Each structure stands twice: as structure tokens, then as C-alpha cells.
Amino acid sequence: MNSATSTKRARLVPLLMAGTLLGVPIALGVGYQLAGAMGLVGNAAPVELTRVLMDGAVLRSAALSLWIATASTLLATVGALAVALTFGGSRALDRMARRMAVLPLPVPTVAAAVAVLLLLSQSGWLSRVATSAALVAGPSEFPALVYDPVAIGVITAVVWKELPFLLLLALSLLSLRGDALTDAARTLGATRWQAMRRVTLPMLLRGMWPSIIAVFVFVLGSLELPLVLASSSPLALPMLIQERRQAPDMASHGEAFVIALLATVLALLAAVAHEWLRDDAS
Amino acid sequence: MNARLAERARHGVLFAVLMAALVAGCARSAPPPPANDVAALPWDSIVSRARGTTVVWRMWRGDPAINAFVDKWVAPRVRSQYGITLQAVSGQGNELVDQLTVEREAGAVSGTASLLWINGETFGALRARKLLGGPWSQVLPAAVAVDSSSPIISRDFEQDPAGFESPWGTVQLALIYDSARTPVPPRTAAELSAWIRAHPGRFTYDQSFAGITFLKGLLYSLNGGVDSFRGGFDSTRYVAGRTRLFAWLDSVKPLLWREGQQYPPDVAALHRLFANGEIDFSMSNNQNEAVTKAMQGVLPKTSRALVLRDGTIANAHFLGIPANSPNAAGAMVVANFLLTPEAQLEKQRPTVWADGTVLSLARIPAEWRARFDSVVNDPRLVPADSLRAYARPEVSPRYHERLQDDWRRMIR
Amino acid sequence: MTARTSSLRLLSFIALLLFATAPLLMLMVTSLSRGWFYPALLPAAADGSAWRELFTDAGRRDALVNSIALGIGTALVATTLALPLGRAAALSTRAVRRSVALLAFTAVALPPVALGIGLQLTVLRLGLGGTLFGVFLAHLVPTLGYLTLVFLGVFTRWDGRLEESAATLGANGVTRWRLVLLPLLRRPIADALALGFLVSWAQVALTLLVGGGAVRTLPLDVLAMLQAGQDQRAAAGALALAIPALLVLGASRVAARSTSAVVA
Numbered sequence: 001m002n003s004a005t006s007t008k009r010a011r012l013v014p015l016l017m018a019g020t021l022l023g024v025p026i027a028l029g030v031g032y033q034l035a036g037a038m039g040l041v042g043n044a045a046p047v048e049l050t051r052v053l054m055d056g057a058v059l060r061s062a063a064l065s066l067w068i069a070t071a072s073t074l075l076a077t078v079g080a081l082a083v084a085l086t087f088g089g090s091r092a093l094d095r096m097a098r099r100m101a102v103l104p105l106p107v108p109t110v111a112a113a114v115a116v117l118l119l120l121s122q123s124g125w126l127s128r129v130a131t132s133a134a135l136v137a138g139p140s141e142f143p144a145l146v147y148d149p150v151a152i153g154v155i156t157a158v159v160w161k162e163l164p165f166l167l168l169l170a171l172s173l174l175s176l177r178g179d180a181l182t183d184a185a186r187t188l189g190a191t192r193w194q195a196m197r198r199v200t201l202p203m204l205l206r207g208m209w210p211s212i213i214a215v216f217v218f219v220l221g222s223l224e225l226p227l228v229l230a231s232s233s234p235l236a237l238p239m240l241i242q243e244r245r246q247a248p249d250m251a252s253h254g255e256a257f258v259i260a261l262l263a264t265v266l267a268l269l270a271a272v273a274h275e276w277l278r279d280d281a282s
Numbered sequence: 283m284n285a286r287l288a289e290r291a292r293h294g295v296l297f298a299v300l301m302a303a304l305v306a307g308c309a310r311s312a313p314p315p316p317a318n319d320v321a322a323l324p325w326d327s328i329v330s331r332a333r334g335t336t337v338v339w340r341m342w343r344g345d346p347a348i349n350a351f352v353d354k355w356v357a358p359r360v361r362s363q364y365g366i367t368l369q370a371v372s373g374q375g376n377e378l379v380d381q382l383t384v385e386r387e388a389g390a391v392s393g394t395a396s397l398l399w400i401n402g403e404t405f406g407a408l409r410a411r412k413l414l415g416g417p418w419s420q421v422l423p424a425a426v427a428v429d430s431s432s433p434i435i436s437r438d439f440e441q442d443p444a445g446f447e448s449p450w451g452t453v454q455l456a457l458i459y460d461s462a463r464t465p466v467p468p469r470t471a472a473e474l475s476a477w478i479r480a481h482p483g484r485f486t487y488d489q490s491f492a493g494i495t496f497l498k499g500l501l502y503s504l505n506g507g508v509d510s511f512r513g514g515f516d517s518t519r520y521v522a523g524r525t526r527l528f529a530w531l532d533s534v535k536p537l538l539w540r541e542g543q544q545y546p547p548d549v550a551a552l553h554r555l556f557a558n559g560e561i562d563f564s565m566s567n568n569q570n571e572a573v574t575k576a577m578q579g580v581l582p583k584t585s586r587a588l589v590l591r592d593g594t595i596a597n598a599h600f601l602g603i604p605a606n607s608p609n610a611a612g613a614m615v616v617a618n619f620l621l622t623p624e625a626q627l628e629k630q631r632p633t634v635w636a637d638g639t640v641l642s643l644a645r646i647p648a649e650w651r652a653r654f655d656s657v658v659n660d661p662r663l664v665p666a667d668s669l670r671a672y673a674r675p676e677v678s679p680r681y682h683e684r685l686q687d688d689w690r691r692m693i694r
Numbered sequence: 695m696t697a698r699t700s701s702l703r704l705l706s707f708i709a710l711l712l713f714a715t716a717p718l719l720m721l722m723v724t725s726l727s728r729g730w731f732y733p734a735l736l737p738a739a740a741d742g743s744a745w746r747e748l749f750t751d752a753g754r755r756d757a758l759v760n761s762i763a764l765g766i767g768t769a770l771v772a773t774t775l776a777l778p779l780g781r782a783a784a785l786s787t788r789a790v791r792r793s794v795a796l797l798a799f800t801a802v803a804l805p806p807v808a809l810g811i812g813l814q815l816t817v818l819r820l821g822l823g824g825t826l827f828g829v830f831l832a833h834l835v836p837t838l839g840y841l842t843l844v845f846l847g848v849f850t851r852w853d854g855r856l857e858e859s860a861a862t863l864g865a866n867g868v869t870r871w872r873l874v875l876l877p878l879l880r881r882p883i884a885d886a887l888a889l890g891f892l893v894s895w896a897q898v899a900l901t902l903l904v905g906g907g908a909v910r911t912l913p914l915d916v917l918a919m920l921q922a923g924q925d926q927r928a929a930a931g932a933l934a935l936a937i938p939a940l941l942v943l944g945a946s947r948v949a950a951r952s953t954s955a956v957v958a
Contacts, residue, residue: 007787018798021842025834026797029804096707097706107936110896110898111721115929119720160717241811260812263807271800278795
């Protein structure tokens, strides 16, 4: 076999494999959404795309979901960076802190959501502590952290679960490239703070961008988080899809497919951004 | 070389034969007999057909007490008495309509479920799309004891079951309050409205069945009673009624929990708020939930139920058999078992479910009457005559659908 | 380090400790409490019924068994498929690598509700509606995505020199795999199996939609308990979800540390 055929094979084989293993299910999933939106399958009636996408309820849901994803990803990133830079050393306290911070990593999202509900609701544990400390007189005086329009409860649950993930990445980036760069900066006369701001942080962020997008898109599409913790008005986007899907009339089913397509498009945009940044990062 | 070729040819033929056999074996078998055909057989032969089979029952699995009744009491008994393996899986309402429609679209020869727990709008939707098998419920031997004179049982949201569904329980909406916190609760809609104004932030309702049923009850009482809405769906009457109801809701909205901006997603979340003292009222479609949930530790022990004197909605729930049911005979035997005095009594115990019976006490054997009396007259439950006095039947399911839709769009 | 920064560090450490452990502790206490209402800070008595029921109740047990079976099956199959795919893609051109990575990430990024709606119809047409196998196929999609990305990364950073030396010394394909590649891959494979298990273990929307209510898994059970107002059982289920996840991650780390191979 000469090099020309072997290169062609090297190109075709992975593409064929990826095409079958990944491409086919994705195409089926998205294809059926399209078919459903056109009223061909899924007990749905065809709906007008623009009407659904311009519907106030849909726009508000999309806005809420985007807010939740943005805020929680931002906080998780900042938190991960803070922990990585504060406890990045080799002392006992540092190692213990890192090990603990990583604890929530494998916990399934639904478990995290239940825990946060029990802790943060107006009659949850934190509220009971506040009542015992005479800070509040009753549940209604405790701030509304779940079922609230700002989705604080959801954001907390996400940060709890995703901070460890981003932290591990930050730590590995620091161990791979951190010291060499900061040493170089310091020899060139930069202070610790300057080195951190101008060298370390940008390096970390560049390496973390793909994962930040991964977290963002995961939160955007999660059903269990808003199901347990989020408000009824507006509904997060995955919840809106479910609600329309389970409504009695076929028009709502068609709408559910269209909104699902919207969510898919958002995810695809994120996938493209992820791939573009991933190549830059490596 | 020739021997090698011959060997290959032999393998090829063997392979082809095996494939053919596989394909033939997987070929579509004949569809199972529909419910109305099975119903035409004598009961004994239905029972013997059902023996050794599995019945998949799609029902609401949201209450562990009901699940325990079905899994731990009903299932072993239908196994020992009829040799049927009962498998209860989750499925209710629109989900069922959707799934059965999609199964038919996909060309499935037989579906997965043999028995369905349905009522009201679900029944209407399934019937309209011809997804239910039947008629069959008239052949059940235990059906003779059913209280067919009751408007709640003989009509399902004003629809005639017509043998396409068999009744198996009744419930009535009740408000739940804590006798320790609220010693003198409001008893009418007007008193409730005054109470809400006097106690801002301490009342709300959920977005799911219980909440919409509560709203429907208010719809009746604010618009001259349920008789204004009988006789099918009337859009003009609906809109007039809705206007008055929403005016009432708008007037109390800022005084509700979270100023009426957020509503608990389901009745469990409502119970949680109530139990933890965030609000002073909960509600349930089952009038005895205050008792059963207090026993489970979900509600405080001082919880009590009340039915509003303007009337609260009572309805029955039914069992249906899908048109593509793989085991109509088994489903009928199970439905019949659930109609026996034994099963109806067990279901009504406060320790089990406290679900109302569909049987007429006059038509069951005398020895059962006494047992039913002692269960029904349990002091912890809402008194039976109160229930009867304030019960209002359901009207056309279209009212429920429209109300839910409009509530989501206009109030939430 | 000054006293102030060191006490600040200590405070941060304590805050971190509380933040990381509070949710799990809350689950633990709730799972053992019956009728624990506001404003009680601690439950009146410990009640182990929810935990007992997890193993004695047939329905809960089925959910647990389904979750374990799905997790192990998905992990094994996805690893077996993603390893050669990742390797082939990594050894190929940059364009191929990027396309495969894009596909893999899309599989991961698609909202499970959106993907689930579509896959549900597919599975129904295949006659697998409401079956464990149908749900397994659905779980494979995001898992394959994750693991392909993992192996793509592993093989992109791969140092092929050991393999080349083995080749020049006369080892054929199979021997190279057995004696050089697989030992070097012990750690990535362990990580992949762990990740694959965790992805399937935590699935909610896909199981809900593709299983159509007929397939019960532990996360769905937890949600059902919560929606039935059974906080104690929901907390026990949530911990039952969390603990094996923590163990699986711990085990894979131990396996990784005990490997004696050198990875470039």
C-alpha cells in the first residue's frame, strides 16, 4: 500500500467511524426534531417558525436560560481561578484544600439540585439557622433563593458542581506551564500581582475557554436543574420544551419541536465556538 | 483449493439459511385481539386466557402510598388468584395520548401497555383519536355493584364512558390547613378571600392538577354554580366565567405567596411549603391526603382537611384498555379485581390510600357493608355527608384545558 | 506570608470546606429524618427506613440495578468504540481531527431534552420504545462524544516513539498493541471507563424521554420522590447516586496512580 492510499485511508477511516457512531444519532435526533416541527411525526401539528420564536414566553425562557448559563459559568470560572491561585502551592493546607474542592466533581446534577433545594429554600436549613440566630422571624423574611426569577439556587448548584471541574483544569494548566511563565515574568521585573494578572491569568483563560464553553452549554441544556430549583415564570428553556411537549394539543407539540430546534442551534453555535477555541488553546 | 471453495460455499449456504430463519422468526406476528373481541367471550374463558400473562399498567406513580397499594397488595393477589404478573409503570394524562399516538404512527403491531389509569380530558382525547379499545367494562362481573346512579361515576367529565373505561375510585378536592396554626379556617370562597387579605403571603396554589381543580371550583362558585357550565363546552360562557375568575385572582394576586409572581410546580412542592410553615394552606385532589400524608411524615400531624361550602369538585378515575393492548384479557381481569369489595375496601383505608369507592353500599354483600362503614366513618377523614353535600361534578374537559392554557398565558 | 494573609487563607479554607461538604451533609441528615419541618435545626430522631427501602423495595432495587447495568454497559461499549476512533482521528490530518472533535462535542452539547425528543421517535420506530436497550442506545450518544474527545486528546499528545521502536524491533500490529499500547493506555482507559459510567449514571432527560416512563433509573427515582414530597427518600436516593460516583472517581484515580507505565 503506497503512501497516497494510506493517507486517504487515514482520512476516511476516522471520518466514517465518527460519521456512523456520532453523526448518525445526531442526525436522527435533529432530523426528527425537524420532522416534528413540520408536523410529520410525533403527534404534532406544523407551526410557523417565526411565530414561535417571536413568542414572548419563548424569548423570556431563552433569556432566562442564557442568564443562568452565563452567570453560573462566570462564577464557577472565577471561583476555580481563585482556588487554583490561592491554594496552588505544595503545603499541607493547599493539598487538603484542593482535594476537598474537587469533592463535588462526580456528584450527579440531580443530587446536587436536591441538596441545594434542601439548603437554600425559604424553609431550608440556612433559613432555619438564620431563624435560630434571630436574623429573620419567619420563612418569608429569608431571601427567596429558589423558585426565584434570578435563579440563584440554580446558579449555586451549578457552581458547586462545576467549580471542581474547572479547578482541575486550571491546576493542570498551572502545573504544565505556570511556573515557567511566572518565573520568566518575575526575572523580567514583574511583581507577583503583575505576573499573575498579565501572564498567568491570560494563560489560564486561554487554556480554559473550551471547557468554559462546555460548562456553559451543559447548563443551558440541563433539565433537572430548573426542574428542581427554578421558577415557574419564566420557565427555563428545557422546561418549556417539556411543558409544550406534554400539553394536550398538537399545536403545542409542534411548538415544542421548534423550541427544541432553537436549543439545538444554540448548542451547535457553542460547539463551533468550542472547536475554534480548542485548536487555539492546544 | 477446490475443497476450500466447497467449504466456503457450505458456510455461505448455512449462513443464508440461518438469516432466512432469523428474518422469518422476526416477521410480524398477528396483532393481539382487541378488547371488544375479548369482551364477547364468556368470563371464564377470559380468565383462562389471562392466566400466566403479564399486564403492563400505565398509571400515576407519583404517590408512594398508591404505589405500595398496587405493588404490594394488588400485584401479589392477582398473581395468586389469576396467575397474572402485574407491572405498574409511570404514565398519565397527555403523555399517554402522545405515546399511544406515536406508537400508532410508528406502525407498532401491539403497544407496551395493556391497562391505563385515565379520566376526564385524557379519556376524551383517547376516544376522539380511537386509541381506546372497547366496549368491555360491561362484562366485568364485579361491575354490577358499581354505583351507576352517581353522576360522578356514570359520567366522566360529562362524557359517557360507554363501556370504554371502568371506574375504580373517587376523590374530591379539599383544602388542607393546620389546626394548630389556623384554628378557625375559612369555609367559603368569600371567607377565603377575606382570609387571604388578612394574611398576605400565606396562601397559594400549584400549577398542576390540584391547583387547576381548585380554580375550576372557584370558577363554578363565582359564576352561579356548576349548572352554569353543564351541557358541553360553550365558549361564551367560558370567557364570561373566566373573566370573573381572573378578576378575583387579580384582586388577591399581590397578597399571595411571593406576591403571586411564582407558583409551586406541583402539589408536593405546595405540601412542602405548607409543612414548613411558609404558607398556611395546601390542597389536594384527594380529600383524605391530610391524613395519609401526616402518617407518612410529609405533613404535620395537626393537618386537617376542609371542603369549601360553595362546593368542591369531585370526580372519579377510571381504567381504560388501549386499542393496541397486547393483553386485553389480562387487563380486564385486573380491572375486575380492582372493583371487588375486597380491593375497594383496602384502597379506602386511611393507612393505605383513603381513595373513595365506586361501589354502591346497597349492592354489595351484607358482610362487606359493615366493614366499609367503619372505614368510611373513621373520625380522621372528612365526614361522608359533608363530602356529598358539597360535591360538584366535573364538566366538559375543554373547560379544564382552556383554563389551564389561559392561566399559563395570562396569570402566571 | 504575613499573619493576615495566613488567617485569610485559613478562613478561605474553612469556607471552601463548608461549601464543598454542606450539600452532601444536608442530604445525609435529611435521608435519616422523618417529618423534619421548619424551624427545627436538627431532626427529632434518626430513621433509617429510607435507606432500608432502597435495597429492600423491589421498585427501588430495579432502578438501582438498571442504573448500574446502563452505566457499566455504556462505559464498556463507549470506551471500546471511542478508543480506535480517537486514535484514528488523532493520527490523521488536522481537518479530520477538527471535524471529529466538532461532531463529538456536538453529541455532548446537544440539550438532552432536544436530543431525547428526536431519539425517542427513532427508538419507537425500531421497536425499542420503553426498553432498557433503547435507553442504553440513547446514553451511548453523549458518552461516545465525551470519550472520543478524551481519546482524541490522549492520542494527539501521544509520543509514538515507543511504538516505533517496537516496530523496528520486529513486533507486529497485535504484539505492539498488547505489549506497548495497552499498558501505556491503562490510565486513559481507566479514566474513560470512569467517565463513561458517570455520564450514563447521571442521565435524567434522556432516560425520561426515551424510556417513556417504563425504564426506571436511580436519578428518575430521586426526581419522582421529590415530586411526591418524599424528601427523606429523595435525599437517600440522591446520596445513593452521589456515593458510587465518588467511589468510581476515587477508584480510577487509584488505578491511575498504581500504573507503572510511562506516558509521554
